[in-house]
Amino acid sequence: MVDQTTIKTSKEDRHSKDPVEPGPVTVLAREQLAPNLQLLTVRAPIIASKIQPGQFVIVRADEYAERIPLTVADWDREKGSVSCVFMQVGTSTYKLGKLKSGDALSTFAGPLGKPLELDRWGTVVVAGGCYGIGSIYPVARALKERGNRVISLIEGRSKFLLYWLDRLESASDKVLVSTRDRSIGRNRDGPAAIKDLLDSGEHIDRLIAIGCTFMMYQMAEATRPFAIKTIVSLNPIMIDGTGMCGACRVSVAGQTKFACVDGPDFDGHQVDWKLLLSRRKAYLGPETDSGER
Amino acid sequence: MSKKPKQIIPKKTPMPEQPPAERIKNYNEVPYGYTPEQAIAEAKRCLECARPLCVEGCPVNINIPAFLKLVAEGDFRGAINIIKETNALPAVSGRVCPQEEQCEGKCALSKRFESVAVGRLERFAADWEASQGTPPIPDLPPPTGKKVAVVGSGPAGITVAADLVRKGHHVSIFEALHEPGGVLVYGIPEFRLPKAIVRREVEYVCRLGAKLVKDFVVGAAETVDELLEEYDAVFLGTGAGLPWFLNIPGENLNGVYSANEYLTRANLMKAYRFPEYDTPIARGKHVATVGGGNVAMDSARTALRLGAEESIIVYRRSHEEMPARAEEIHHAEQEGIRFELLTTPVAFHADSNNWVKEIECIRNQLGEPDASGRRRPVPIKDSNFRIPVDVVVLAIGQSPNPLIPKTTPDLKTAKDGVVIIDNETGKTSKKGVFAGGDVATGGATVILAMGQGKKAAKAIDEYLKTRQW
Numbered sequence: 219m220v221d222q223t224t225i226k227t228s229k230e231d232r233h234s235k236d237p238v239e240p241g242p243v244t245v246l247a248r249e250q251l252a253p254n255l256q257l258l259t260v261r262a263p264i265i266a267s268k269i270q271p272g273q274f275v276i277v278r279a280d281e282y283a284e285r286i287p288l289t290v291a292d293w294d295r296e297k298g299s300v301s302c303v304f305m306q307v308g309t310s311t312y313k314l315g316k317l318k319s320g321d322a323l324s325t326f327a328g329p330l331g332k333p334l335e336l337d338r339w340g341t342v343v344v345a346g347g348c349y350g351i352g353s354i355y356p357v358a359r360a361l362k363e364r365g366n367r368v369i370s371l372i373e374g375r376s377k378f379l380l381y382w383l384d385r386l387e388s389a390s391d392k393v394l395v396s397t398r399d400r401s402i403g404r405n406r407d408g409p410a411a412i413k414d415l416l417d418s419g420e421h422i423d424r425l426i427a428i429g430c431t432f433m434m435y436q437m438a439e440a441t442r443p444f445a446i447k448t449i450v451s452l453n454p455i456m457i458d459g460t461g462m463c464g465a466c467r468v469s470v471a472g473q474t475k476f477a478c479v480d481g482p483d484f485d486g487h488q489v490d491w492k493l494l495l496s497r498r499k500a501y502l503g504p505e506t507d508s509g510e511r
Numbered sequence: 512m513s514k515k516p517k518q519i520i521p522k523k524t525p526m527p528e529q530p531p532a533e534r535i536k537n538y539n540e541v542p543y544g545y546t547p548e549q550a551i552a553e554a555k556r557c558l559e560c561a562r563p564l565c566v567e568g569c570p571v572n573i574n575i576p577a578f579l580k581l582v583a584e585g586d587f588r589g590a591i592n593i594i595k596e597t598n599a600l601p602a603v604s605g606r607v608c609p610q611e612e613q614c615e616g617k618c619a620l621s622k623r624f625e626s627v628a629v630g631r632l633e634r635f636a637a638d639w640e641a642s643q644g645t646p647p648i649p650d651l652p653p654p655t656g657k658k659v660a661v662v663g664s665g666p667a668g669i670t671v672a673a674d675l676v677r678k679g680h681h682v683s684i685f686e687a688l689h690e691p692g693g694v695l696v697y698g699i700p701e702f703r704l705p706k707a708i709v710r711r712e713v714e715y716v717c718r719l720g721a722k723l724v725k726d727f728v729v730g731a732a733e734t735v736d737e738l739l740e741e742y743d744a745v746f747l748g749t750g751a752g753l754p755w756f757l758n759i760p761g762e763n764l765n766g767v768y769s770a771n772e773y774l775t776r777a778n779l780m781k782a783y784r785f786p787e788y789d790t791p792i793a794r795g796k797h798v799a800t801v802g803g804g805n806v807a808m809d810s811a812r813t814a815l816r817l818g819a820e821e822s823i824i825v826y827r828r829s830h831e832e833m834p835a836r837a838e839e840i841h842h843a844e845q846e847g848i849r850f851e852l853l854t855t856p857v858a859f860h861a862d863s864n865n866w867v868k869e870i871e872c873i874r875n876q877l878g879e880p881d882a883s884g885r886r887r888p889v890p891i892k893d894s895n896f897r898i899p900v901d902v903v904v905l906a907i908g909q910s911p912n913p914l915i916p917k918t919t920p921d922l923k924t925a926k927d928g929v930v931i932i933d934n935e936t937g938k939t940s941k942k943g944v945f946a947g948g949d950v951a952t953g954g955a956t957v958i959l960a961m962g963q964g965k966k967a968a969k970a971i972d973e974y975l976k977t978r979q980w
Contacts, residue, residue, distance in 0.1 A: 234617045263734050284789045285689075286778065314671050327687045327726040372846060419804060457780065457790075460687055460728055462697075462752040463772035467763055474756065479914065493763055496865035500765040501791045 242322030251381035263298030272334025272346040278325035279313035291352030300351030303352030340423035358389040377401035415470035440485030448486035521624040524553040554582035568617035605634025652679035660742040665693020667748035667948030697779040709874025718791035730914035751949035761859030766867040770906035802906035803833035819821030937967030
């Protein structure tokens, strides 16, 4: 029997909230998946009812916090919940990492960005690192539903930084793990795993990579010689996430694009990685200042 | 009844303001506003023309002579009531309207002397009312049972919402950001329009019964068609939020901002109070702002307040063609902003950290007038030179955000994504959907957005009654 309290609220209910506040988005759970990697689950029925793989939300922990984009890792349309995995790197993510069940978030807006293009391509490798291990889970699931052979490829510095292997196994035909210290898996990193796959005679029709900028860059470089279509989910600095500020501009095939509305997914072989890496570092000084106060 | 000819006082009563050297170190509002005595003296300068042209010059046709007369008599309550008959946001328009092109530009005095300071008096009346405590809620008609979704809580949306709740309709305002007010909160700086004023106006509309839903991105969380399943009409007041860039080399270097980003960081995210607030902003020592409009003045003056030693406006035409309000240019000049006029950037150059270090520019001379009626800048060959900078702000214009047009296939748009409307009613190409403000003009003034909001509210009320499209 379905629990009546968890059924998606009707449209009437959704808008009939307090006249000034739309009703805070509350935290259902927050847990540490690995050191510095946190899973945050919130109640956000409208977003849960709409979100598609590849999309993101803009989150603000409290009234003083930055607006930051987080890719979603999972959702439950019935329960009206949305989950994100994030790495604690600066002030804003540190604040998110301190939230407890029942706490309210100041902002949780979305779903933003274009949904990831999904089709039946054949064999698709979904590569995830860091927070991206969480983000590739719904991608793998959706690709599998469409009849693809899905190979999930996750990487980290060491075994203790990996998570959700069980979930990925349920959504993939094969899960490959690579760790820098070889604490688990055959390969040191994703590119080596790709090379192994190809050497073993596996044909790859497409690769989708989500994770830190450097990891996505490496994956794009690994597939370039083999002309394997490679889609990356870019993660530049954003403010509004709706195309208003232009902070997230990236250069793709020589053209300036806004990652928030034109992306976040782009052809990894066309991305100007040097520019993206430098723009992501724009506030490293101030970010440290704000964390130390 | 014979009228004694009035003695002409040639100059406006000066409005006290923070001295430039002091105000560039803080974010507080620049002018202090009139005292009651100053307001009465200024209002008495009105010639009480038989045919007052000032009213025609006002996009929302405020009965200016009537409110000036009441101010002159010391009846400030009466004055604000007259203004509010046609203008829902007088504390805002009194501060940000380009009065010299509107009411004050038409004032009979302005031909030979300084016009009556209508804007300052409008601001005075609104501030006086606010100082009297929370305004009472007027009697509202019984609910009509009709529901309207207003998308965007900027000047157009607030105006529409205020007018429609007063007609007894249910209004929900959807705002994509976490603070209501649109450009009034993310764009216009605190020192020009204190945010407490915007909050007060939005709260008033909510007290009248409108519902505000923040952090709700229409076009993403729900499409316009989905809103129409629940609401009888939709008003799009989503502004012009898509910033333009110059498309020249080096534009994506660190330190090069769109004005939208620079001002959003400083205003909405309160980066000027970093690290109390978490959002950082580059505090350049040498900041150049490209453009000659109000947004450019706001950016250049914000840079000073963020600690710039030198803040430069780079504008491709001459002083005369600058589209900013006269008062903004005046304030910028007072504060020591340097103007590099007849100058167009052609490239940005980086330091070794991929941070902007110089703007390469070319000098222009003025040619024939272009489509805007202003003289066109013509580049002078081989006049290239470089300006050393560490922050650049591009304030060269913006167009409507494509998010809603893209997700609403039958909503017709023109060049640059401007939503096509009927100018008298705000009706779009889609039944039940109205629009107004910058989304329909491509970028104009706060008061024009409010004027279009007025017309749209009237047409929406009519449509809810008749269902005639």
